[in-house]
Amino acid sequence: MTLVTFAPIYFALIFLLAGVVKGVVGLGLPTVAMGLLSLRMPPAEAAALLLLPSFATNAWQLAQGAYLGNLVRRLWPILLAIFVSTVIAAGIIASTKSAVASAALGGALLLYAAAGLLDFHINVSLHAERWVAPIIGVVTGFITGVTGTFVVPIVPYLAGLGLGRDELIQALGLSFTVSTLALSLGLWWHDAWSLQSVSDSAIAIVPALLAHDSRWWHTQAHLASKIPAMVLCWPESAGAPSHLRSTVRRYGGSFSYALMPAGNCTQG
Numbered sequence: 653m654t655l656v657t658f659a660p661i662y663f664a665l666i667f668l669l670a671g672v673v674k675g676v677v678g679l680g681l682p683t684v685a686m687g688l689l690s691l692r693m694p695p696a697e698a699a700a701l702l703l704l705p706s707f708a709t710n711a712w713q714l715a716q717g718a719y720l721g722n723l724v725r726r727l728w729p730i731l732l733a734i735f736v737s738t739v740i741a742a743g744i745i746a747s748t749k750s751a752v753a754s755a756a757l758g759g760a761l762l763l764y765a766a767a768g769l770l771d772f773h774i775n776v777s778l779h780a781e782r783w784v785a786p787i788i789g790v791v792t793g794f795i796t797g798v799t800g801t802f803v804v805p806i807v808p809y810l811a812g813l814g815l816g817r818d819e820l821i822q823a824l825g826l827s828f829t830v831s832t833l834a835l836s837l838g839l840w841w842h843d844a845w846s847l848q849s850v851s852d853s854a855i856a857i858v859p860a861l862l863a864h865d866s867r868w869w870h871t872q873a874h875l876a877s878k879i880p881a882m883v884l885c886w887p888e889s890a891g892a893p894s895h896l897r898s899t900v901r902r903y904g905g906s907f908s909y910a911l912m913p914a915g916n917c918t919q920g
Contacts, residue, residue: 662692664859667705671860674709679824681860682706682801696745699800700839700849705860706802707832712861713825723823731827733789734796734806735834741797742838756798763804774812781813792831797838802831 666688674681682702689698714720724731744756766772776784792806810823839845 663856667856667859668862671705671709671862674713674860679803679807679828681709682828683803686800695800696747696839696844697849699745699835700845701853701856702800703832703836703839703845704850704853705856707829707836708857708861710825710828710832714822714829716825717818717822719819719822720826723819723826727785727823727826730785730789730792730806730809731830733786734793734827735830737790737793738797738831738834739793739838739841741794742835742844743842744798745800746839746842746844756795760795760799760801760804772808774808775814776809776812784809792827793834796831796835800835802828806831 666685669688670681670684673679673684685702685705686695686698689701693701788805788809792802792804795804796802806827807824810820810827813820813823815823836845
Protein backbone atom coordinates (compact mmCIF):
# COMPACT_ATOMS: atom_id res chain seq x y z
CA MET A 653 0.00 0.00 0.00
CA THR A 654 1.41 3.41 -0.98
CA LEU A 655 0.38 6.98 -0.39
CA VAL A 656 -1.37 6.92 -3.74
CA THR A 657 -3.83 4.33 -2.49
CA PHE A 658 -3.84 5.51 1.12
CA ALA A 659 -6.08 8.51 1.85
CA PRO A 660 -3.57 11.41 1.96
CA ILE A 661 -5.69 13.65 4.20
CA TYR A 662 -6.23 10.88 6.73
CA PHE A 663 -2.53 10.07 6.60
CA ALA A 664 -1.46 13.70 7.15
CA LEU A 665 -3.93 14.25 9.98
CA ILE A 666 -2.64 11.19 11.81
CA PHE A 667 0.93 12.48 11.82
CA LEU A 668 -0.15 16.03 12.62
CA LEU A 669 -2.07 14.76 15.64
CA ALA A 670 0.74 12.43 16.70
CA GLY A 671 3.28 15.24 16.28
CA VAL A 672 1.26 17.62 18.45
CA VAL A 673 0.98 14.99 21.19
CA LYS A 674 4.71 14.33 20.95
CA GLY A 675 5.56 18.03 21.04
CA VAL A 676 3.41 18.73 24.10
CA VAL A 677 4.21 15.80 26.40
CA GLY A 678 7.41 14.33 24.95
CA LEU A 679 5.98 10.95 23.94
CA GLY A 680 3.08 9.34 22.10
CA LEU A 681 3.86 9.62 18.38
CA PRO A 682 4.16 5.86 17.75
CA THR A 683 1.32 5.09 20.17
CA VAL A 684 -1.12 7.49 18.51
CA ALA A 685 -0.02 6.83 14.94
CA MET A 686 0.17 3.03 15.21
CA GLY A 687 -3.31 2.82 16.66
CA LEU A 688 -4.80 4.93 13.85
CA LEU A 689 -2.71 3.64 10.95
CA SER A 690 -3.48 0.03 11.89
CA LEU A 691 -7.14 0.72 11.17
CA ARG A 692 -6.22 0.97 7.48
CA MET A 693 -3.12 -1.23 7.02
CA PRO A 694 -1.27 -4.18 8.57
CA PRO A 695 0.86 -3.35 11.64
CA ALA A 696 4.12 -4.08 9.79
CA GLU A 697 3.32 -1.46 7.13
CA ALA A 698 2.25 1.02 9.80
CA ALA A 699 5.48 0.44 11.74
CA ALA A 700 7.56 0.97 8.60
CA LEU A 701 5.80 4.28 7.93
CA LEU A 702 6.51 5.43 11.47
CA LEU A 703 10.26 4.90 11.42
CA LEU A 704 11.54 8.15 9.92
CA PRO A 705 9.02 10.51 11.60
CA SER A 706 9.68 8.77 14.90
CA PHE A 707 13.44 9.01 14.49
CA ALA A 708 13.28 12.68 13.48
CA THR A 709 11.10 13.78 16.40
CA ASN A 710 12.92 11.64 18.96
CA ALA A 711 16.36 12.78 17.80
CA TRP A 712 15.08 16.37 18.06
CA GLN A 713 13.89 15.69 21.61
CA LEU A 714 17.17 13.95 22.48
CA ALA A 715 19.15 17.01 21.42
CA GLN A 716 17.19 19.40 23.67
CA GLY A 717 19.08 18.79 26.90
CA ALA A 718 22.43 18.71 28.65
CA TYR A 719 22.20 15.28 30.29
CA LEU A 720 23.01 12.93 27.41
CA GLY A 721 26.37 11.71 28.73
CA ASN A 722 25.05 10.97 32.21
CA LEU A 723 21.96 9.27 30.80
CA VAL A 724 23.96 7.01 28.50
CA ARG A 725 26.23 5.96 31.36
CA ARG A 726 23.27 5.23 33.61
CA LEU A 727 20.87 3.67 31.11
CA TRP A 728 23.13 1.70 28.77
CA PRO A 729 22.13 -1.73 30.19
CA ILE A 730 18.43 -1.11 29.56
CA LEU A 731 19.12 0.48 26.17
CA LEU A 732 21.20 -2.52 25.09
CA ALA A 733 18.47 -4.91 26.21
CA ILE A 734 15.85 -2.87 24.32
CA PHE A 735 17.92 -2.85 21.15
CA VAL A 736 18.69 -6.57 21.04
CA SER A 737 15.21 -7.77 22.00
CA THR A 738 13.53 -5.37 19.57
CA VAL A 739 15.60 -6.60 16.62
CA ILE A 740 14.79 -10.21 17.48
CA ALA A 741 11.08 -9.68 18.17
CA ALA A 742 10.54 -7.61 15.01
CA GLY A 743 10.19 -10.89 13.15
CA ILE A 744 6.69 -11.22 14.65
CA ILE A 745 5.32 -7.90 13.37
CA ALA A 746 7.06 -8.52 10.05
CA SER A 747 5.55 -11.98 9.61
CA THR A 748 2.40 -12.80 7.71
CA LYS A 749 0.63 -13.37 11.03
CA SER A 750 -0.67 -9.83 11.13
CA ALA A 751 -3.56 -10.90 13.37
CA VAL A 752 -1.06 -11.69 16.13
CA ALA A 753 0.61 -8.30 15.78
CA SER A 754 -2.77 -6.54 15.65
CA ALA A 755 -3.94 -8.28 18.82
CA ALA A 756 -0.65 -7.49 20.55
CA LEU A 757 -0.90 -3.84 19.49
CA GLY A 758 -4.41 -3.62 20.89
CA GLY A 759 -3.25 -5.19 24.14
CA ALA A 760 -0.33 -2.77 24.45
CA LEU A 761 -2.57 0.24 23.85
CA LEU A 762 -5.08 -0.99 26.41
CA LEU A 763 -2.29 -1.60 28.93
CA TYR A 764 -0.91 1.90 28.43
CA ALA A 765 -4.37 3.45 28.70
CA ALA A 766 -5.12 1.48 31.87
CA ALA A 767 -1.84 2.59 33.44
CA GLY A 768 -2.79 6.19 32.73
CA LEU A 769 -6.35 5.90 34.02
CA LEU A 770 -5.18 4.18 37.20
CA ASP A 771 -2.41 6.78 37.68
CA PHE A 772 0.08 3.92 37.91
CA HIS A 773 3.60 4.89 38.89
CA ILE A 774 6.58 3.24 40.53
CA ASN A 775 9.66 4.29 42.47
CA VAL A 776 12.86 2.54 41.42
CA SER A 777 15.71 2.52 43.94
CA LEU A 778 19.34 2.56 42.82
CA HIS A 779 19.79 -0.99 44.12
CA ALA A 780 16.70 -2.28 42.28
CA GLU A 781 17.70 -0.44 39.10
CA ARG A 782 20.72 -2.69 38.62
CA TRP A 783 18.68 -5.85 38.20
CA VAL A 784 15.33 -4.46 37.08
CA ALA A 785 16.74 -2.47 34.14
CA PRO A 786 17.65 -5.46 31.91
CA ILE A 787 14.25 -7.05 32.54
CA ILE A 788 12.39 -3.86 31.68
CA GLY A 789 14.59 -3.51 28.60
CA VAL A 790 13.83 -7.00 27.33
CA VAL A 791 10.08 -6.60 27.91
CA THR A 792 10.05 -3.17 26.26
CA GLY A 793 12.03 -4.48 23.30
CA PHE A 794 9.73 -7.45 22.85
CA ILE A 795 6.62 -5.26 22.93
CA THR A 796 8.28 -2.82 20.52
CA GLY A 797 9.22 -5.58 18.10
CA VAL A 798 5.73 -7.10 18.19
CA THR A 799 3.62 -3.91 18.17
CA GLY A 800 5.78 -1.03 16.91
CA THR A 801 5.09 1.04 20.06
CA PHE A 802 7.81 2.08 22.52
CA VAL A 803 6.08 3.18 25.72
CA VAL A 804 5.34 0.07 27.80
CA PRO A 805 6.88 -0.50 30.30
CA ILE A 806 9.80 1.88 29.73
CA VAL A 807 7.87 5.13 30.37
CA PRO A 808 6.67 4.23 33.91
CA TYR A 809 10.14 2.84 34.65
CA LEU A 810 11.97 6.02 33.59
CA ALA A 811 9.41 8.13 35.46
CA GLY A 812 10.20 6.10 38.58
CA LEU A 813 13.94 6.88 38.54
CA GLY A 814 13.49 10.27 40.14
CA LEU A 815 14.84 12.25 37.19
CA GLY A 816 14.15 15.94 36.83
CA ARG A 817 11.57 16.96 34.22
CA ASP A 818 14.07 18.05 31.56
CA GLU A 819 16.28 15.04 32.24
CA LEU A 820 13.29 12.72 31.97
CA ILE A 821 12.23 14.21 28.64
CA GLN A 822 15.75 13.70 27.29
CA ALA A 823 15.83 10.15 28.70
CA LEU A 824 12.58 9.39 26.87
CA GLY A 825 14.06 10.79 23.67
CA LEU A 826 17.13 8.58 24.11
CA SER A 827 15.09 5.44 24.76
CA PHE A 828 12.71 6.10 21.86
CA THR A 829 15.60 6.83 19.49
CA VAL A 830 17.24 3.51 20.37
CA SER A 831 13.91 1.73 19.93
CA THR A 832 13.37 3.34 16.53
CA LEU A 833 16.82 2.36 15.30
CA ALA A 834 16.37 -1.18 16.58
CA LEU A 835 12.93 -1.52 14.98
CA SER A 836 14.35 -0.21 11.70
CA LEU A 837 17.08 -2.82 11.77
CA GLY A 838 14.64 -5.54 12.76
CA LEU A 839 12.18 -4.75 9.97
CA TRP A 840 15.01 -4.55 7.43
CA TRP A 841 16.47 -7.83 8.69
CA HIS A 842 13.08 -9.52 8.32
CA ASP A 843 12.44 -8.00 4.84
CA ALA A 844 9.61 -5.74 5.99
CA TRP A 845 11.13 -2.35 5.12
CA SER A 846 11.11 -1.67 1.40
CA LEU A 847 12.23 1.33 -0.65
CA GLN A 848 8.57 2.31 -1.04
CA SER A 849 8.20 2.26 2.75
CA VAL A 850 11.24 4.52 3.08
CA SER A 851 9.76 6.98 0.57
CA ASP A 852 6.37 7.08 2.28
CA SER A 853 7.98 7.35 5.71
CA ALA A 854 10.10 10.28 4.51
CA ILE A 855 6.97 12.12 3.39
CA ALA A 856 5.42 11.49 6.80
CA ILE A 857 8.28 13.42 8.44
CA VAL A 858 6.81 16.69 7.16
CA PRO A 859 3.47 16.77 9.05
CA ALA A 860 5.00 15.16 12.14
CA LEU A 861 7.84 17.68 12.40
CA LEU A 862 5.59 20.63 11.53
CA ALA A 863 3.28 19.80 14.42
CA HIS A 864 6.09 18.84 16.78
CA ASP A 865 8.23 21.88 15.95
CA SER A 866 5.31 24.26 16.32
CA ARG A 867 4.45 22.95 19.76
CA TRP A 868 8.05 22.83 20.89
CA TRP A 869 9.23 26.27 19.85
CA HIS A 870 6.13 28.38 20.39
CA THR A 871 4.00 26.93 23.17
CA GLN A 872 5.50 23.74 24.57
CA ALA A 873 7.26 25.21 27.57
CA HIS A 874 4.27 27.32 28.62
CA LEU A 875 1.33 25.20 27.51
CA ALA A 876 2.71 21.88 28.75
CA SER A 877 2.93 23.30 32.25
CA LYS A 878 -0.69 24.46 32.00
CA ILE A 879 -2.30 21.35 30.49
CA PRO A 880 -2.66 19.37 33.75
CA ALA A 881 -4.23 22.38 35.46
CA MET A 882 -6.55 22.92 32.48
CA VAL A 883 -7.61 19.26 32.47
CA LEU A 884 -8.17 19.15 36.21
CA CYS A 885 -9.68 22.59 36.69
CA TRP A 886 -12.06 23.18 33.77
CA PRO A 887 -15.02 21.43 35.48
CA GLU A 888 -14.70 23.76 38.47
CA SER A 889 -14.41 26.88 36.34
CA ALA A 890 -17.40 25.73 34.30
CA GLY A 891 -19.50 25.05 37.41
CA ALA A 892 -19.81 21.34 36.68
CA PRO A 893 -21.50 19.01 39.20
CA SER A 894 -19.34 17.80 42.07
CA HIS A 895 -19.32 14.16 40.90
CA LEU A 896 -17.94 15.23 37.50
CA ARG A 897 -15.28 17.38 39.16
CA SER A 898 -14.14 14.49 41.35
CA THR A 899 -14.05 12.10 38.38
CA VAL A 900 -11.94 14.44 36.27
CA ARG A 901 -9.60 15.09 39.20
CA ARG A 902 -9.19 11.37 39.73
CA TYR A 903 -8.43 10.43 36.14
CA GLY A 904 -7.36 13.65 34.46
CA GLY A 905 -4.00 13.79 36.19
CA SER A 906 -2.94 10.53 34.56
CA PHE A 907 -1.98 12.43 31.41
CA SER A 908 0.83 14.15 33.25
CA TYR A 909 1.95 11.67 35.90
CA ALA A 910 5.33 11.15 34.27
CA LEU A 911 6.35 14.59 33.08
CA MET A 912 4.76 17.48 34.93
CA PRO A 913 3.01 18.24 38.19
CA ALA A 914 -0.69 18.93 38.21
CA GLY A 915 -1.51 22.60 38.54
CA ASN A 916 -3.36 24.29 41.33
CA CYS A 917 -6.82 25.47 40.32
CA THR A 918 -6.28 28.74 42.13
CA GLN A 919 -3.35 29.67 39.91
CA GLY A 920 -3.51 31.44 36.58
